[in-house]
Amino acid sequence: MRTTEYLVFAMFILTGIVSLTVAIFNFEWFFQSPKTATFVCWFGRNGARIFYGLLGGMLIAAGVLFSLCGYSS
Numbered sequence: 001m002r003t004t005e006y007l008v009f010a011m012f013i014l015t016g017i018v019s020l021t022v023a024i025f026n027f028e029w030f031f032q033s034p035k036t037a038t039f040v041c042w043f044g045r046n047g048a049r050i051f052y053g054l055l056g057g058m059l060i061a062a063g064v065l066f067s068l069c070g071y072s073s
Contacts, residue, residue, distance in 0.1 A: 001070060009067040016059030023053035 022030040026049060031040055039048040 006067065009063045012059050012063030012066070016056040016061075016063060018056070019052045019059060020056030023049045023051075023056060 021027075026045075030036060031045060031048060036048065036052075039051055042048075043051055
Protein backbone atom coordinates (compact mmCIF):
# COMPACT_ATOMS: atom_id res chain seq x y z
CA MET A 1 0.00 0.00 0.00
CA ARG A 2 1.04 3.56 -0.59
CA THR A 3 1.69 6.19 2.04
CA THR A 4 -1.42 8.14 1.06
CA GLU A 5 -3.58 5.13 1.85
CA TYR A 6 -2.07 4.89 5.33
CA LEU A 7 -2.78 8.58 5.85
CA VAL A 8 -6.42 8.10 4.90
CA PHE A 9 -6.74 5.15 7.27
CA ALA A 10 -5.10 7.17 10.04
CA MET A 11 -7.56 10.00 9.42
CA PHE A 12 -10.45 7.53 9.72
CA ILE A 13 -9.09 6.29 13.04
CA LEU A 14 -8.34 9.77 14.44
CA THR A 15 -11.75 11.10 13.43
CA GLY A 16 -13.36 8.08 15.05
CA ILE A 17 -11.39 8.62 18.26
CA VAL A 18 -12.48 12.26 18.41
CA SER A 19 -16.12 11.35 17.76
CA LEU A 20 -16.07 8.61 20.38
CA THR A 21 -14.34 10.86 22.91
CA VAL A 22 -16.85 13.69 22.60
CA ALA A 23 -19.70 11.21 22.89
CA ILE A 24 -18.29 9.66 26.06
CA PHE A 25 -17.28 12.88 27.80
CA ASN A 26 -20.30 14.93 26.57
CA PHE A 27 -18.27 18.00 25.62
CA GLU A 28 -20.44 21.11 25.69
CA TRP A 29 -18.49 22.90 22.92
CA PHE A 30 -19.12 20.04 20.52
CA PHE A 31 -22.84 19.57 21.08
CA GLN A 32 -23.57 23.32 20.92
CA SER A 33 -21.80 23.62 17.57
CA PRO A 34 -24.09 24.67 14.70
CA LYS A 35 -23.00 21.62 12.70
CA THR A 36 -24.21 19.19 15.36
CA ALA A 37 -27.41 21.13 16.12
CA THR A 38 -29.34 19.11 13.53
CA PHE A 39 -28.60 15.81 15.24
CA VAL A 40 -29.24 17.23 18.70
CA CYS A 41 -32.60 18.55 17.45
CA TRP A 42 -33.53 15.22 15.84
CA PHE A 43 -32.36 12.81 18.52
CA GLY A 44 -31.98 14.93 21.64
CA ARG A 45 -28.68 15.33 23.45
CA ASN A 46 -28.35 11.71 24.61
CA GLY A 47 -29.43 10.39 21.22
CA ALA A 48 -26.82 12.55 19.52
CA ARG A 49 -24.20 11.20 21.94
CA ILE A 50 -25.18 7.65 21.01
CA PHE A 51 -25.12 8.54 17.30
CA TYR A 52 -21.63 10.06 17.51
CA GLY A 53 -20.41 7.17 19.65
CA LEU A 54 -21.58 4.65 17.07
CA LEU A 55 -20.18 6.75 14.25
CA GLY A 56 -16.82 6.92 16.02
CA GLY A 57 -16.77 3.17 16.56
CA MET A 58 -17.56 2.51 12.91
CA LEU A 59 -14.87 4.92 11.71
CA ILE A 60 -12.27 3.30 13.95
CA ALA A 61 -13.30 -0.18 12.82
CA ALA A 62 -13.19 0.85 9.14
CA GLY A 63 -9.75 2.42 9.51
CA VAL A 64 -8.34 -0.61 11.31
CA LEU A 65 -9.89 -3.16 8.96
CA PHE A 66 -8.82 -1.33 5.82
CA SER A 67 -5.28 -0.90 7.12
CA LEU A 68 -5.00 -4.58 8.08
CA CYS A 69 -6.76 -6.12 5.09
CA GLY A 70 -5.87 -3.55 2.48
CA TYR A 71 -8.12 -1.74 0.10
CA SER A 72 -8.14 -2.44 -3.60
CA SER A 73 -9.79 0.03 -5.91
